[in-house]
Amino acid sequence: MNIVLLGYGKMGKAIEPIALERGHQIAARIDATNRTELETLDADSVDVVIEFSSPESAVENIKTCLERGWPVVCGTTGWLSHRTEIEQLCADKKGAFFYASNYSIGVNLFFRLNKTLAKFMRNYPSYHASMTEIHHTEKKDAPSGTAITLAEGLLENLPNLNGWVEQPTDKQAQITSTDAVAIESLREGTVPGTHIVRFDSDVDRIEIAHIAHSRQGFAVGAVVAAEWVQGRTGVFSMDDLLDA
Ligand SMILES: NC(=O)C1=CN([C@@H]2O[C@H](COP(=O)(O)OP(=O)(O)OC[C@H]3O[C@@H](n4cnc5c(N)ncnc54)[C@H](O)[C@@H]3O)[C@@H](O)[C@H]2O)C=CC1
Numbered sequence: 001m002n003i004v005l006l007g008y009g010k011m012g013k014a015i016e017p018i019a020l021e022r023g024h025q026i027a028a029r030i031d032a033t034n035r036t037e038l039e040t041l042d043a044d045s046v047d048v049v050i051e052f053s054s055p056e057s058a059v060e061n062i063k064t065c066l067e068r069g070w071p072v073v074c075g076t077t078g079w080l081s082h083r084t085e086i087e088q089l090c091a092d093k094k095g096a097f098f099y100a101s102n103y104s105i106g107v108n109l110f111f112r113l114n115k116t117l118a119k120f121m122r123n124y125p126s127y128h129a130s131m132t133e134i135h136h137t138e139k140k141d142a143p144s145g146t147a148i149t150l151a152e153g154l155l156e157n158l159p160n161l162n163g164w165v166e167q168p169t170d171k172q173a174q175i176t177s178t179d180a181v182a183i184e185s186l187r188e189g190t191v192p193g194t195h196i197v198r199f200d201s202d203v204d205r206i207e208i209a210h211i212a213h214s215r216q217g218f219a220v221g222a223v224v225a226a227e228w229v230q231g232r233t234g235v236f237s238m239d240d241l242l243d244a
Pocket residue numbers: 006007008009010011012030031032033035052053054055057061074075076077078100101102103104138218
């Protein structure tokens with residue numbers, strides 16, 4: 001496949017060697033400094049665009065690619081208030097749009113474990129769910145997209161919860177409400193991505209965690225998604241890929 005890397009930062013650079021090892025070519029590397037090159041690419045020379053840029057730029061980037069008829073595999077987080085608009089554009093253009101808040105297979109297994117644990121805890125209201133996510137200090141959005149997906153997995157399966165809230169960093173202002181999932185976001189060094197889901201009662205804690213050791217898992221998953229989306233039209237997620 002001829003792949004455009006749209007966003008050539010930490011993720012674009014992690015994806016490149018994996019795409020090459022798997023026999024693909026990089027048609028263009030686009031970042032904030034050469035973004036206008038995207039419009040000049042020959043539409044037929046591109047098989048798929050892998051988009052990992054920034055919360056502020058993702059929506060315009062996705063729109064440009066769908067307008068040009070290119071399948072898009074997007075990993076950028078923090079733009080999902082525009083999701084309906086993008087999905088409508090994808091349908092109007094009969095295009096392909098693949099989105100995952102986290103492309104790692106391990107995290108996608110963890111999403112399923114999280115839902116199973118939530119179902120299991122449904123009959124134990126004395127336990128209260130909360131989360132911590134830890135990422136590198138360059139991360140722009142909070143909570144992480146992965147933490148929001150995990151919170152959605154809890155909300156789907158625990159009817160006594162009515163939403164999620166950001167845990168204030170000021171420890172004096174601890175969340176006391178038991179009907180919302182508090183998400184604590186910590187930014188430390190170069191941490192690639194850690195997510196912890198816990199259920200606390202007065203007497204104990206049940207905790208599950210996913211700890212990424214590097215960006216390799218995210219990058220491999222994005223290339224596999226780019227391969228999988230070839231020849232398909234519609235809006236897709238990792239569940240579509242894993243269950244195919
Ligand atoms: N879904 C997943 O599995 C993962 C998602 N992410 C998300 O991917 C995004 C990117 O992450 P990183 O690569 O770590 O960020 P980064 O800050 O290292 O790189 C961002 C890149 O986007 C470029 N960029 C900015 N504006 C642009 C524009 N208008 N057009 C094209 N490129 C533009 C920057 O120049 C830079 O090359 C973030 O939203 C992050 O949360 C990160 C890791 C895994």
